[in-house]
Amino acid sequence: MTSKIVNFNLNGRDVEVMAKPLTTLQTVLREQLHYTATKAGCKQGGCGSCTVLVNGEPMASCLLPVEDVVGQQITTLEGLTPAEGLHPIQEAFFENYAIQCGYCSPGMIMVIKALLDRNPQPTREEIIEAIAGNLCRCTGYEPIIEAAQDAARRLNDG
């Protein structure tokens, strides 16, 4: 199978990669571009640890052929982190102990980012709905929900 040149925008920067057909965005991010904040928990769309934003919408990058994101805006956790300090969602996760092993955290944070962008004051139920596709095997869902509520407060007050 012949590789193709694929262009997309990653965290505000235009990138160009060579990829074989059906190569996933996850593989390109992690193994070609070495953007490893995006995790690879199952590679079958079951755990949410690889969630990135495509034009602001959360998607499982392990199921997304990179050819499908030509010309699109991709945001990973690396793109959320400011030059200094932390993004309010990251601060909320850190300060509310919404992290244990940390492997689900990148996907969780990106899902919460997408939620708060479209719904700045989500209810508890809406937060639970938003993270329904993201597994935390240390089972710290309560602090994650609290962190999302806290992040909403920080963003709305800020």
Place this chain on the structure above:
Amino acid sequence: MTESEKKLNVVGKSVPRRDGVGHVTGKTVYVDDITFPDMLYLKMVRSPVHHARIKGLDFSAAEEVPGFVRALTHQDVPKNIYTILCLIGVGPDEEPVLAEDKVLYKGEPIAAILAETEDAAVEAASRVIPDLEELPAVFDVEEALKPDAPILKEWGTNHFVYEGHHCRRVRLGDVERAFGEADYIVEERYQTSPIEHAPTETTACVAKPEPNGRYTVYTNTQALYFTLDNTALILQLPFNKLHFVGGTVGGAFGGKVDVIVEPIAILGAMKTGRPVKFRYTREEEMRVSSTRSAWRLYYKDGVMKNGQIIARQITSYADSGAYNRHTPYAVTKHAANVAGPYAIPNVWIDAYCVYTNRQPASAMRGFGVTPASFAIEVQMDKIAETIGMDPWEIRFVNAYRNGDIKPHQKIVEDATLIETMQAAAEMVGHGLSDRSLAMNSWDREKV
């Protein structure tokens, strides 16, 4: 705040996690985030059946795959047969790094393939079709102990041998005599299931040969030095040739304490002079990695009308799967706990570590004790129901206290069961008898 509390720097305060900023920014480096330009990938050729004799292996089709580098078989492993608990004196060795003449479970590694890319390694491994003569398999602990069961172990039985005995035995008093004196006999069979830990990060390591002759091993093991020691024994290397780097683990829950990916990845690095990554797929994590073992327990209790248990007889079977891993130790721990935190004068326990043709079981949170606690407490409820007593009260009647003797003949020194139950009853608003409220763990004379 008291004067002594004011002097505390950590107790009573929220302390930021040292690794927290790394986790929320994605800058924490996990094993699978590590790559090297000349790194090879390792994939296993695995048994498609539960029990078979290996008659032959043909790598010719695998060698045709572009990117194939080499295969490893048991003949390449310096000390192929091992058992990880040899470090605490458990033996004999019984698990192969790579299968020799037999496979004992579906998914057992038979050969390792090293290739330039993971896709090439998968493709090449899929082209090695082992010539197998399938053998009868056994999947049930009690079936495995019957005389006509297929025998899985060199020493001729399907159970671990504890100092010459068929099982781990605990004996206190005379249960048969006490059963004769009891007002009630309460019997039950309990069964737990195997459970996969399913950590979000799968088991993985990268082994890198260094110019100074050492191997740097990035691994997500939970047991860094335990794994280093076992790996040195398997590879017959001096310990100082291995530099293990770990500590960052994306979930494990006991599922990453076995010595699985490191020895073969290092061997691959030794044979090729290149870094080797061996990472489990999600499917391997679910189907091949160790699980919590399934347990079957039989309880027979002799109980008096006042609720006192005067005799407890237990036969329990741990399904170790095909190999030891941590289960022989789990059974010993189990035997010490399976009668429960109760003062019972006559106890008889036979606890077996049984081999079957299932994927090996091993450690998982409280392993050995967790299934015991399940069976003990359901049994306590059953006794309470049988004799018509409040299930809280029956636990107070039998609660062990400091100075009591445990079935394995250790004196209880640190009992807190009564106080814990009193606090729990208060929290849930359950009324207790005056007697239960007056009890404590250190003074049997009082009540």
